[in-house]
Amino acid sequence: MAKKQFKAESRRILDLMIDSIYTHKEIFLRELISNASDAIDKLYFLSLTDDKVGKSREDFEIRISTDRDKRILTISDNGVGMTKDELDQNLGTIAKSGTLAFKKEHDTGDAVDIIGQFGVGFYSSFMVADSVKVLSRAYGSDEAWLWESTGRDGYTITKAEKPDCGTTVTLVIKPGTEDENYDRFLSPHTLSSLVKQYSDYIRYPIRMASEHTRAKNGDPGDTETVTEDETLNSMIPLWKKAKSELKDEDYNAFYKSKFHDYEDPLLTIHFSGEGVVSYDALLYIPKNPPYDFYAKEFQRGLQLYSSGVLIMEKCADLLPDYFGFVSGLVDSSDLSLNISRELLQHDRQLKTIAVTLKKRIKSELKKLMDNDREKYEAFYRSFRLPVKYGLYSDYGMNKEDRKSVV
DSSP: OOOBOOOHHHHHHHHHIIIIIOSSTTHHHHHHHHHHHHHHHHHHHHHTTOGGGOOOGGGOOEEEEEETTTTEEEEEEOSOOOOHHHHHHHHHSTTOOHHHHHHHHHTOTTSSOOOOOSSOGGGGGGGTEEEEEEEEEOTTOSOEEEEEEEETTEEEEEEEOOSSSEEEEEEEEOOOOSSOOGGGGGOHHHHHHHHHHHSTTOSSOEEEEEEEEEEETTEEEEEEEEEEEEEOOOOSOGGGSOGGGOOHHHHHHHHHHHHOOSSOOSEEEEEEEOSSSOEEEEEEEOSSOOTTTTSTTOOOOEEEEETTEEEEEEEGGGSOGGGTTOEEEEEOSOOOBOSSTTSBOOOHHHHHHHHHHHHHHHHHHHHHHHHOHHHHHHHHHHHHHHHHHHHHHTTTSSHHHHHTTO
């Protein structure tokens, strides 16, 4: 089959994607996993009204595998799959989103919360791969198709074989260079860590086979190597659970593991916001400032998620400077993203969340001052400097936000 060329506009975007848009190359894995999750979401949505799907929610999964010798990384799903035309439309035209079209066509509403709507993240694969193959069979079709590309020089689509519906993305990872260690993307340990960092709360299990050594027949001196499936993600975010299901121990353990503090937090603030923008927030006020809190290199900000997928590790725009000691996260499916999920548009919705967070932190501190003076004084001893600094740095502006907690 003759090679097809990307449209001129798409080719320019692809050049930009490969060369400069993404700051961190490991973002490609997050994008491919999110796309796989979207594909499963679509088939799961169809299963609600189509008995022929024959799958329950527990049957869906995303799989990661590697072949270090051949430098191959594979991400596969058993979701809805794509037809030949959909492969051509969705992967041949950059920024053509099959997911967005699906939502519009089926009016899924809140039934399925689909992550990817912009059709660009897939191309981040070419930051780490010399070539990419996409083998897909659409639900309800007897045909499978293989999309292949090395990036800028176009792509081919040929007929192929695949026993079941779903999609398998195969990347041939680039050789390592002096500037970039591409070998790490073939390391099960690195892949597992990246899944935990970026995709831990994808709602379907992300599995990878791993080898373990165990005693044979109970004899420690006689061992054997076995291969077992390992689920890499936890799937259910703690902040999505009802507060009635959680205990202080749950919040504290999450805080210490996620934000690397050896002490329990002084105060936990867990709430949901609804209205112009819907979101979940889980905030922590530590007992003591981080060791580098007063260093020039200290980065304030909250983790920012979109439907459980990590977008930014430190979103400084969500907190004013004087509340920079607050740790935590915000998760919203309503936030607008630009072509890179790594960068968030500073739009009205983000500002709305920031205003609400500021008011809620202030309210909780005032409540602490009124109801638990001893605990509040402990807070004040630790953080009086940033709060007072806020009063002086923008004297007269927003003074009501701070005077009640100083």
